Every structure is written in structure tokens, then in C-alpha cells.
Amino acid sequence: MTGLAAVCCSAAAAGLTAYLGYFIYGERHEEALAIIALSIITSTLLFWVHLLYLQRGFMVSAFATTAISASFAGALWMSIVIYRLFFHPLRHFPGPAGPNEIVIFDPAAVPIILGPGSRCVKGPWYDSMKPLMSLQTTRDRQVHAKRRRIWDKGFGMKALRTYEERILQTSKSLVSVMSTHAGSVVRLLWYSFDTMGVIAFGKSFGTVETGQGHFILEILAGSVKLFAALAPVPWVIGTLSWLPGSPSENFTEWCTGLTDERMKADKDDEVADVMSNLIKDYNKSEDKVNALHYLNGDSRLIVLAGTETTAGTLTHLFYFLVAYPSKQTLLRAELSSLPKSSAEVDFKALQDVPLLNGIINETLRLWPAILSGLQYLTPPEGITIGKTFIPGNVTPELIINKVGYAPFSLGQQSCVGKQLALLELRTIVSMLVAKFSINFAPGHDGSEVTEDLTDHFAFTPGKLKLVFTLPHLVSPSPNNVAGLGSREEVVSALTSANFSPFQPIRVLKFTPLFVLFCAVTGSKKVKIQVTPKATGNMAEEIAQLKQLQADMNAAFDDLFNFSQDSPNNAGAIAAAKERIGTMAQKTLGTVLGPAFSIINLSSQTNADPMILQRIMRAISSMGYLKQTDATQWEPTPLTRALNVPALRNWLIAHFDQRMIIWGRFPEWLKKRGYKTTGAADDNVFTEVLGEPVWEWYENNPEANAIYGSA
Numbered sequence: 001m002t003g004l005a006a007v008c009c010s011a012a013a014a015g016l017t018a019y020l021g022y023f024i025y026g027e028r029h030e031e032a033l034a035i036i037a038l039s040i041i042t043s044t045l046l047f048w049v050h051l052l053y054l055q056r057g058f059m060v061s062a063f064a065t066t067a068i069s070a071s072f073a074g075a076l077w078m079s080i081v082i083y084r085l086f087f088h089p090l091r092h093f094p095g096p097a098g099p100n101e102i103v104i105f106d107p108a109a110v111p112i113i114l115g116p117g118s119r120c121v122k123g124p125w126y127d128s129m130k131p132l133m134s135l136q137t138t139r140d141r142q143v144h145a146k147r148r149r150i151w152d153k154g155f156g157m158k159a160l161r162t163y164e165e166r167i168l169q170t171s172k173s174l175v176s177v178m179s180t181h182a183g184s185v186v187r188l189l190w191y192s193f194d195t196m197g198v199i200a201f202g203k204s205f206g207t208v209e210t211g212q213g214h215f216i217l218e219i220l221a222g223s224v225k226l227f228a229a230l231a232p233v234p235w236v237i238g239t240l241s242w243l244p245g246s247p248s249e250n251f252t253e254w255c256t257g258l259t260d261e262r263m264k265a266d267k268d269d270e271v272a273d274v275m276s277n278l279i280k281d282y283n284k285s286e287d288k289v290n291a292l293h294y295l296n297g298d299s300r301l302i303v304l305a306g307t308e309t310t311a312g313t314l315t316h317l318f319y320f321l322v323a324y325p326s327k328q329t330l331l332r333a334e335l336s337s338l339p340k341s342s343a344e345v346d347f348k349a350l351q352d353v354p355l356l357n358g359i360i361n362e363t364l365r366l367w368p369a370i371l372s373g374l375q376y377l378t379p380p381e382g383i384t385i386g387k388t389f390i391p392g393n394v395t396p397e398l399i400i401n402k403v404g405y406a407p408f409s410l411g412q413q414s415c416v417g418k419q420l421a422l423l424e425l426r427t428i429v430s431m432l433v434a435k436f437s438i439n440f441a442p443g444h445d446g447s448e449v450t451e452d453l454t455d456h457f458a459f460t461p462g463k464l465k466l467v468f469t470l471p472h473l474v475s476p477s478p479n480n481v482a483g484l485g486s487r488e489e490v491v492s493a494l495t496s497a498n499f500s501p502f503q504p505i506r507v508l509k510f511t512p513l514f515v516l517f518c519a520v521t522g523s524k525k526v527k528i529q530v531t532p533k534a535t536g537n538m539a540e541e542i543a544q545l546k547q548l549q550a551d552m553n554a555a556f557d558d559l560f561n562f563s564q565d566s567p568n569n570a571g572a573i574a575a576a577k578e579r580i581g582t583m584a585q586k587t588l589g590t591v592l593g594p595a596f597s598i599i600n601l602s603s604q605t606n607a608d609p610m611i612l613q614r615i616m617r618a619i620s621s622m623g624y625l626k627q628t629d630a631t632q633w634e635p636t637p638l639t640r641a642l643n644v645p646a647l648r649n650w651l652i653a654h655f656d657q658r659m660i661i662w663g664r665f666p667e668w669l670k671k672r673g674y675k676t677t678g679a680a681d682d683n684v685f686t687e688v689l690g691e692p693v694w695e696w697y698e699n700n701p702e703a704n705a706i707y708g709s710a
Contacts, residue, residue: 004064004068008067008071009071011068011069011071012071012072014072015071015072015074015075015076015079016075016079018076019076019077019079019080019083023076029124029234030127030130030235031282032235039069043065045064046064046068046069047061047065048061050064050065073457083126089391090102100529102390106385108386112383112385113376113383119379119383120377120378121139121141121376121379122137122138122139122375122376123376123377124234124375124377125375126138126375129297129300129392132252132293132294132296133293133294133297134294134297134298134301134306135151135298140353144501147294147298150277150278151274151277151278151298153275154273154275154276154277155419155420160420163420163423164347167195167199167424167427167428168345170191170195170198170204170208170344170430171191171195171427171428171431172353172427173194173208174186175431175432176317177434179470186211187311188314188315189213189217189307189308189311190207190208190214191208191314191428191562192308192424193207193214193307193309193311194206194207195310195424196302196303196306196307198273199273200299200302200303200306201274201275201302202273202275216254216303219247219250219251220247220308221306222248223247223250223251224304224460226246226247228634251300251303252296255300255303256299258299259299273343274302275299275302278294278298280404282295297483302329304458308369309370309421309458310369310421310425312369312458312459312460312461313364313367313421313425314425315464316362316366316449316461317359317425318438318464318466320359320362320363320366321433321438322439325439327355328433328437328438331355331356331359332356332433334356335434336434338353345431347423347426350426351426353426353430356426356429356430359429360422360425360429365406367459367461368459369459370409370459378391378392379392380392408421430539432468436468436469436470437467437468438466438467439466439467439469440465440467441465441467441616442467444464446464448464449462449463450462451462503615514687691696
């Protein structure tokens with residue numbers, strides 16, 4: 001036997017010994033980095049010994065090092081394979097040959113693994129974020145019990161009464177946005193994120209009011225995807241999650257900064273927010289390093305659990321309400337029959353609404369927020385579930401079927417925020433159902449909710465696009481659910497908690513005046529190129545947008561001045577086009593691209609420049625358009641008429657005292673075939689895709705049902 005062959009045999013024996021004497025015992029996931037580093041160092045030393053000490057050539061040294069390392073690794077991995085296939089206690093269980101895991105669908109497992117008398121402990125997955133720890137991830141029962149007592153102070157009855165008003169305010173913000181901003185797009189993820197902020201950290205992130213997502217939601221999406229993909233190998237999660245620039249590391253930094261900001265805030269309330277008691281415990285702790293790891297880990301837990309799980313549950317709940325409209329009608333009737341109260345929302349009464357609570361419970365039963373990933377380690381003596389014995393020290397993952405109802409888990413590991421979550425669900429669901437009729441958006445049937453469902457420890461449903469309409473605006477035809485609205489009575493769109501908050505939303509927000517513009521030009525379909533907006537520094541983008549709006553207003557003020565005496569002044573339009581074209585090349589193509597297309601179209605049809613001014617201001621405002629494909633949009637077939645007093649007030653506000661325009665506007669409309677209806681001070685100009693108003697009324701019974709006879 002040659003010298004190299006002998007060394008390789010010794011390396012193989014060392015690999016076998018390493019497995020039988022070390023790797024087969026206990027948990028090694030926390031030692032992954034040390035093992036990887038030792039392997040690299042050993043291989044490097046072998047190479048240099050051959051190259052420098054034994055005076056072998058470079059290629060010979062590299063070959064020898066590779067052969068020795070491969071012998072060690074080959075014997076080690078072969079030992080693992082042989083043991084798992086022929087000697088492992090789980091070898092007789094069906095399914096993939098996982099190292100130490102089985103998946104249990106039997107509801108009988110729930111009390112055995114999660115019940116108060118269970119000796120099962122959390123599995124190695126919960127160590128993935130070390131050195132950060134939290135109430136959820138701690139595996140030590142005594143430490144968990146101590147942390148649980150601290151958390152319970154922030155979720156008792158007194159604390160919940162404090163949170164009621166905060167939940168009401170964020171819920172009112174959502175309802176208000178949907179009631180006053182026609183065509184607005186709101187994500188359930190934004191609502192749950194804002195609510196989490198005010199309850200946990202005493203501050204709202206304002207995503208619902210501004211209609212803009214928060215950059216951390218995109219980072220959160222990447223973080224949970226990393227955890228989901230690498231859940232079977234927790235040692236890889238721990239290794240990769242702390243790499244600079246990783247989503248998990250960025251998310252942790254943001255949560256840490258949020259915690260620091262909260263610690264500096266002066267909040268003397270006895271129950272200020274969820275973080276209050278956690279910060280008090282940190283301040284009293286003697287071991288500041290360990291206490292800080294728990295404080296920052298708990299802040300991560302709050303953001304994740306308070307945002308993702310609530311949004312996912314709301315998505316599934318509204319899907320069921322729309323898929324079964326009779327239940328929606330019954331729930332609305334049940335809510336309307338509640339005794340009148342001086343409070344805006346009677347939280348105590350909502351606890352006793354049978355159908356409301358039944359719908360919430362049924363949603364949680366069918367789609368619990370945490371369906372899989374509940375990894376526990378069996379005790380050394382093993383456990384018996386039904387007639388099946390599960391050996392000790394293996395990790396059974398619970399996937400609870402419909403009989404084992406435990407959406408908030410059970411026992412000591414149950415969700416500490418259960419009552420808060422139910423309070424939030426009851427509040428927002430009751431307010432939205434009482435206020436709006438809810439339907440699928442045109443062209444959507446809700447199938448994406450389950451077809452695109454992903455399990456990132458918490459369930460992430462697919463997209464759900466709904467239209468929330470004031471009930472008295474809904475005609476008998478389901479085709480009229482979307483596209484109705486005015487300044488007083490509006491419709492809003494609500495999309496689900498999908499984790500792509502910065503994916504471009506291809507909904508341009510125009511006032512109904514844009515539909516009038518399309519009718520004037522004779523165009524029923526407007527091609528608009530939409531350029532996706534690049535994500536980046538949100539503060540910088542907002543500043544750019546504000547500056548851009550100021551520049552656009554100045555440009556159109558010039559256009560108005562040029563064209564005041566001559567509405568079809570080609571030179572004025574050309575000058576404005578050039579100025580806006582220059583701005584379009586600089587920044588924010590998402591806003592200016594559509595604007596420039598509209599100007600092109602309007603200049604070709606000699607539209608009144610006043611309309612251009614209003615359209616441009618409306619780009620970041622409200623309105624309705626229907627998307628026909630990726631780049632084409634057309635007005636909705638039915639839109640609320642222009643309100644003349646509101647238009648007059650707008651003209652005064654935006655054009656000072658230039659009432660000459662107001663005097664010309666009725667004549668301008670009449671020249672294009674539009675008539676007025678109603679009293680002199682309450683005239684309403686109505687148009688639908690260029691048809692004269694009286695003919696449109698006669699040919700559209702649905703319009704008569706909504707607007708009344710002409």
C-alpha cells in the first residue's frame with residue numbers, strides 16, 4: 001500500500017470514528033460554523049504540509065489534499081447514509097428519509113405534544129436566530145415561563161382595554177381611506193403593520209393613510225422566505241442569516257433600531273404598549289448582554305407575528321365572505337341588529353356576535369396562520385400517538401387537521417397575543433362588513449389565494465383583489481360592483497397581504513374627469529406605458545416626488561397662462577410638452593410616463609388645456625381606469641357624474657379668481673354634446689364614453705337605477 005493510500009485509509013477511519021463518536025450524539029447545529037472553519041483549516045494545513053514540508057509539487061499537493069479530504073468526508077457521509085437506511089429508529093416511518101423528523105397529521109398528537117403535561121421540547125429550528133432569542137424561540141422551559149410572565153403583563157384585560165382605542169383608530173383610518181379616496185388601493189398587510197406599530201411601539205407607520213408601503217415589508221418578505229427554504233437545515237439558517245446584507249440581517253437591524261427608538265421615548269403610561277414591560281425588564285436585568293438579545297429578539301417576534309399572521313388571516317376571511325355572499329349578508333344583518341351604543345364600536349358586544357366569531361373561528365380552523373413548522377423534540381423515552389410509538393429525541397412537526405383545532409397553539413407555548421388578535425379581527429371585520437358590500441374585483445375569482453399559497457412558517461396567501469362598495473350604490477347587476485364612485489360616494493379596492501409590497505401596482509388613479517377627457521377626444525382606449533418604480537430610499541423618493549409635483553404644477557401654470565385666451569394654442573402645448581419631457585427623463589417615470597402619453601394624446605385632439613392641468617394633478621389623486629392588458633387602460637363603463645359645485649370650488653382654489661374659465665366651462669361642455677340635469681345650482685354634467693347623456697340614460701337601465709330618471 002502506498003503512503004497516500006495508507007493516509008486515505010486512515011482518513012476514512014477517522015471519518016467513521018467522527019460519526020460514531022461525535023456526530024451521532026446530540027445536536028450539532030450550533031457548531032456548524034466551527035466545523036466548517038475546522039474543515040477549511042485542516043485542508044489548508046494538509047496542502048501546505050505537502051507543498052512545503054514534503055517538498056511536493058503544487059499539483060501533487062493539491063491531489064493529495066483532495067484525496068485525503070474526500071476519504072474522510074466520504075466515510076463520514078457513507079456512515080450517515082447506512083445508519084439512516086438500516087439502523088435509524090425512524091427507518092420504518094414512511095416518507096422522505098429526513099435525518100430526525102416526521103410529520104404528524106393525527107389530531108391526537110396535539111394534546112400529547114402541546115398539552116400541559118407534555119415532555120416534548122422545542123426542536124433545533126428555534127435556535128436559528130441565536131444569539132438573539134425571544135419568547136417564541138427559547139427552548140428552556142424555565143426561561144420561557146419567566147419571559148411569558150413578562151409578556152402577559154402587556155396582554156392582560158387592562159392592557160387590552162388600552163389597545164381598543166388604538167385598534168379603533170387604525171381601523172377607522174382604513175375605512176376612511178376607502179370611503180374618501182375612490183379607486184385607492186390598500187393592502188391588508190399595511191393595516192396589520194400600522195396596527196402592530198401603535199400597539200407594540202406606540203407609533204403608526206402611516207402606510208394606510210399615505211397609500212405607500214414600508215421598505216421593511218419587502219425585507220421581511222425576503223427574511224421569511226429564507227427561513228422557509230432552509231427550515232430543514234437550521235444550521236444553514238444560522239450561518240447565512242448573519243451575513244452582511246442578508247434580508248434577515250437587515251430586518252434584525254431595523255427591529256433593533258426600532259427598539260432603540262422606543263427605549264428613548266418618554267412613555268410614563270402604566271400600559272404604554274407591548275414593549276413597555278419588556279423594556280422595564282431589560283432595565284432591571286443584571287446581565288445586560290443576554291437581556292438585550294432577548295429584547296431585540298422579542299421586537300423581531302412582535303413585528304413578524306403582529307404583521308404577517310393577521311394579514312394572512314384577514315385575507316382568507318374576506319375570501320370566504322365573498323365566496324359565500326349569503327354569509328356576508330347575514331353577518332351585516334347581525335351587526336346592524338346590535339343594540340345602539342354611545343361608543344363607536346362596542347367591543348364587548350362584538351365578543352358575543354355568534355356569526356362574526358363563528359366566521360373568524362372557521363377561518364382559523366381551515367387556514368390557521370401557523371399551519372406547519374411547529375417543531376418539537378420528543379423526550380428520551382419517546383411518545384405514543386394513537387397506536388404508533390415515536391422514539392425519543394426526534395422532532396415531530398405538527399400539521400393539525402380540522403379536528404385538532406388549535407390555531408393559537410396550546411399549553412405553555414400558546415400564543416400570548418391571542419385575545420389581542422381576536423380583538424383586532426372582530427373590530428376591522430365588523431367595521432368593513434357594516435360599511436361596505438364586498439365583491440371580487442372584475443376579472444378575479446379569488447383562486448389565486450390558495451393556488452399561490454406559500455408556507456413561510458406563517459401562511460402567506462396568494463393575491464386577493466376585492467372591491468369594497470357602499471351598499472346603496474350597488475345595482476342588482478354584479479357587473480356594476482367596480483367602477484362606481486364620486487367625491488361623496490366612492491368605491492375602494494383592497495388587495496391581500498402578498499409579500500411583494502413594492503411590486504408596481506398597475507392602477508393609475510384619476511378622477512372621473514379623466515373619463516370625460518376620453519369622451520371628448522373620442523377615445524375609448526388609452527395606451528399608457530407604465531414604468532415600474534425602482535425601490536430605494538423612501539425618504540429620498542418622497543422628496544423627489546414632492547419636488548416633481550411642484551415642477552409639474554409650475555409647468556402647467558405656464559401652460560394655463562399661455563392658453564387662457566387661446567385654448568388650442570399649439571405653441572403653448574408644445575412648450576409644456578418639452579418641459580415635462582425634460583422632467584420625465586430625470587426621475588419617476590412611473591408618474592411622468594403616463595402623463596406624457598396623455599399630453600401627446602390631448603395635443604393631437606385639441607383638448608382644452610384646463611383639462612390637461614386637472615388630469616396631471618389627478619395622477620397622484622383618485623379615479624377609475626380598467627386595465628385590459630399590461631399596457632392598455634380604458635375608462636370604466638359607468639362613472640359618477642361631475643359635481644358642479646365641487647368643480648367650482650376646485651377652480652377657485654386652483655386658479656385664484658380666474659372665473660372666466662368657470663364661465664366658459666358649461667359652454668365648452670355643451671359644444672361637445674352634453675346636457676345638464678337638475679336645478680340651476682345643482683347641475684350635473686354626465687357622460688359615458690362619448691354618448692350624449694339622454695341617449696345613454698335611455699339605453700342603460702342600470703344608470704336609471706343608480707342616478708334616477710333623466
